[in-house]
Amino acid sequence: MSTWNGVWQALDERLKLSDFTYPVPRHANTVAYSLGGISLIGFIVLIVSGILLAQYYNPVPQLANDSVRAITQVVHFARILRGIHYWAAQVVMVTVLLHMFRIFITGSFKKPREANWIIGVGLLAVTVGLFFTGTVLKWDQEGFEALEHNIAIGHLLGGLGHWFTPAFTEHVPLLVRLYIAHINILPGILLLLLAGHFWLIKKHGISARPGQPVAEMLPFTAHLKHLGKYALVFMGIVLILAVLRPPAVGPAPVEGIEVTKPPWPFLPLFAVENWVGVPGLFWASVILFLLLLLVPFVDRSPHAVWRRRPLFITLGFLLLVVLVGLGLLAWLTPGAVHVGG
Amino acid sequence: MGKTVRWGIVSLMTAVLLGLPAGGALAHKGKLPEDALTLVRQASALLAQNPGMTGEVRERLLAALKSKKPAGVHLDQVAEALRVLDKKDVGTARRLLVAAVMPAGMLMPPEGPGRAASSAAAPPSAAPLPSPPPAVASGQPPGVQLSVEVAMKMAEPLQVRFTGSKAENAILAGGLALVGFGLFLLGRTRRAMQP
Numbered sequence A: 001m002s003t004w005n006g007v008w009q010a011l012d013e014r015l016k017l018s019d020f021t022y023p024v025p026r027h028a029n030t031v032a033y034s035l036g037g038i039s040l041i042g043f044i045v046l047i048v049s050g051i052l053l054a055q056y057y058n059p060v061p062q063l064a065n066d067s068v069r070a071i072t073q074v075v076h077f078a079r080i081l082r083g084i085h086y087w088a089a090q091v092v093m094v095t096v097l098l099h100m101f102r103i104f105i106t107g108s109f110k111k112p113r114e115a116n117w118i119i120g121v122g123l124l125a126v127t128v129g130l131f132f133t134g135t136v137l138k139w140d141q142e143g144f145e146a147l148e149h150n151i152a153i154g155h156l157l158g159g160l161g162h163w164f165t166p167a168f169t170e171h172v173p174l175l176v177r178l179y180i181a182h183i184n185i186l187p188g189i190l191l192l193l194l195a196g197h198f199w200l201i202k203k204h205g206i207s208a209r210p211g212q213p214v215a216e217m218l219p220f221t222a223h224l225k226h227l228g229k230y231a232l233v234f235m236g237i238v239l240i241l242a243v244l245r246p247p248a249v250g251p252a253p254v255e256g257i258e259v260t261k262p263p264w265p266f267l268p269l270f271a272v273e274n275w276v277g278v279p280g281l282f283w284a285s286v287i288l289f290l291l292l293l294l295v296p297f298v299d300r301s302p303h304a305v306w307r308r309r310p311l312f313i314t315l316g317f318l319l320l321v322v323l324v325g326l327g328l329l330a331w332l333t334p335g336a337v338h339v340g341g
Numbered sequence B: 001m002g003k004t005v006r007w008g009i010v011s012l013m014t015a016v017l018l019g020l021p022a023g024g025a026l027a028h029k030g031k032l033p034e035d036a037l038t039l040v041r042q043a044s045a046l047l048a049q050n051p052g053m054t055g056e057v058r059e060r061l062l063a064a065l066k067s068k069k070p071a072g073v074h075l076d077q078v079a080e081a082l083r084v085l086d087k088k089d090v091g092t093a094r095r096l097l098v099a100a101v102m103p104a105g106m107l108m109p110p111e112g113p114g115r116a117a118s119s120a121a122a123p124p125s126a127a128p129l130p131s132p133p134p135a136v137a138s139g140q141p142p143g144v145q146l147s148v149e150v151a152m153k154m155a156e157p158l159q160v161r162f163t164g165s166k167a168e169n170a171i172l173a174g175g176l177a178l179v180g181f182g183l184f185l186l187g188r189t190r191r192a193m194q195p
Helices: A003-015 A017-021 A031-053 A061-073 A078-105 A114-137 A141-156 A158-164 A174-204 A220-244 A264-276 A278-298 A310-332 B003-026 B036-049 B054-066 B075-086 B090-100 B113-121 B142-154 B166-193
Strands: A023-025 A217-219
Touching (some): A017 A220, A023 A220, A078 A114, A078 A220, A078 A310, A114 A141, A114 A278, A220 B166, A264 A278, A278 A310, B036 B075, B036 B090, B054 B075
Antiparallel strands (some): A023 A217
């Protein structure tokens, strides 16, 4: 017995690592079926780079923008670290959305996986929340205006939205509380939801490819190994982007003006807000998430193949086209004043 | 898909795409602040963030000139900025606006430009109200002019660019190697999976 095998056996005896060799279908290794795993890799990169960035970031409003500028200009390699965090967040947002899109197209949310779809919608909400709070933390004009929207929605919700307003406590600035949400509350909820997500995947198994028989099974450890290869590509892309396109930071904010547009995931909602104001932003988000939550309860046919679900596939594409159209519209047209000015 | 459904989708999309730009004008606009200092700081920030918003900038500068609370602002510089803005010289207008709200005699502190910039760029609530500077931008002592330059820089987005330094090139090469190695391993697995 080689040394390696000896070590493995000793570890396995104590940690039961061989339990991870349960079978998964071979198609789990395709890009489309690995998007969830790639998102997980992204979250790990975000957590590690976030912990490191937290050593240099100061969430006190008077110092926040200065500390981000120092990260960008003064602290050795912190610029690259911030670039990694920024670009990993962008890539994770894309992979999460693509993952959800794949689940919808392949009907993987259907019985018995409805609960996991709902957890997935929760994970999307937390991801969006992390993206939003991360935008605020820069404490430049874009971040400040995002916070103003946060406060406006808090006021709109009345008592329920009290936490989102500065009136919740006079002793801790709202920026500090959003920082706590970004590094503590939201990642905590994310980990809980991820645990539930993975537990249900383990229970129900990775969904079959619609209309195709499961040809061959692999041990789950082989799938993990394959995800490691995606992780190399992910990390490489993020490093390249962090070096070639480091994220900018705007000047310290000025109250009372509204001059920026939100980051790309919020552009469709910004278009609605341009139309009907802050209530539109809130209700459009609520409607969007309700529609996503309703998916497994309205598309109840046993068919997973997209050709046999023309109505829901059409509605899904229509929603996608509307969102992309709204996003492009918001991107190309001047924004209106909603909370500042 | 039926013809009615198709037309329904087209109508909906058209309504959305045509309705939204018009809707921009419906969004409410709040009242401008009363004090000249806030108005000038807002105008300066607007110019720095979006030089195209000259309408909003002019509106604020005119309000600042008529303000009953002019404390902390050198109004003749604001008036000059307004004149310069009419000639579309955004850079000079910004310089004048920054100087107009500069604390009196703001010289470079011993520890260098970093702290001076920080205090100049701090949010309004963080800085005490300064008295107007004693001289116009052109006649200011070199220290004040330098502070104006630093404040101007701090009021602009900090866009870091790829410099091609050794460290950056090494990280870039590492990134490329990771992508290449990862794709190579993925390709090898894919080939092995094919019957």
